[in-house]
Amino acid sequence: MAESGKEKIKWTTTIIISSSLKSYEVATALENRSHKVRYSDSVENGSIIFSLSGVAFLLMDTKECLLSTEEIFLAKIEKFINIHQNSFLVLSAALHGPEEWKLMFRIQQRFLGCNLRILPVHNTVNAINLMCTIAKVSHPWNMTHTHIHFKVFNFQLSPF
Numbered sequence: 001m002a003e004s005g006k007e008k009i010k011w012t013t014t015i016i017i018s019s020s021l022k023s024y025e026v027a028t029a030l031e032n033r034s035h036k037v038r039y040s041d042s043v044e045n046g047s048i049i050f051s052l053s054g055v056a057f058l059l060m061d062t063k064e065c066l067l068s069t070e071e072i073f074l075a076k077i078e079k080f081i082n083i084h085q086n087s088f089l090v091l092s093a094a095l096h097g098p099e100e101w102k103l104m105f106r107i108q109q110r111f112l113g114c115n116l117r118i119l120p121v122h123n124t125v126n127a128i129n130l131m132c133t134i135a136k137v138s139h140p141w142n143m144t145h146t147h148i149h150f151k152v153f154n155f156q157l158s159p160f
């Protein structure tokens with residue numbers, strides 16, 4: 001397949017997924033994208049870790065968060081960000097209404113200054129696309145390639 005004279009290279013990586021997500025659509029969708037998926041009981045429930053990229057995602061449903069006590073889901077998030085340096089909270093809701101935005105605001109207030117980023121998503125496809133895009137641009141090869149390209153570009157623009 002050629003796009004503007006270049007061949008499109010399919011990006012694949014190794015992903016560690018919490019065993020609690022084994023029967024969920026998100027795990028199947030990642031496997032269908034030809035990624036090497038490994039399941040683990042030792043990672044936090046709801047976790048998806050792109051180990052080569054150094055990013056980790058915690059999947060949570062906003063309905064479940066709203067139905068549980070705040071201390072429970074905040075403790076889970078805190079444990080997750082203490083383990084993973086580059087962490088993302090993927091909050092899923094079919095519609096992000098006032099209650100969901102209030103929940104996100106409370107989480108942001110609680111973890112202000114921490115290494116947590118919140119990604120509101122509507123469905124599995126949306127979540128998979130965001131996670132894969134973030135993991136792909138965070139991959140060391142991609143960063144090195146981008147860095148080299150940037151240096152060459154700056155060199156070409158330099159008046160000296």
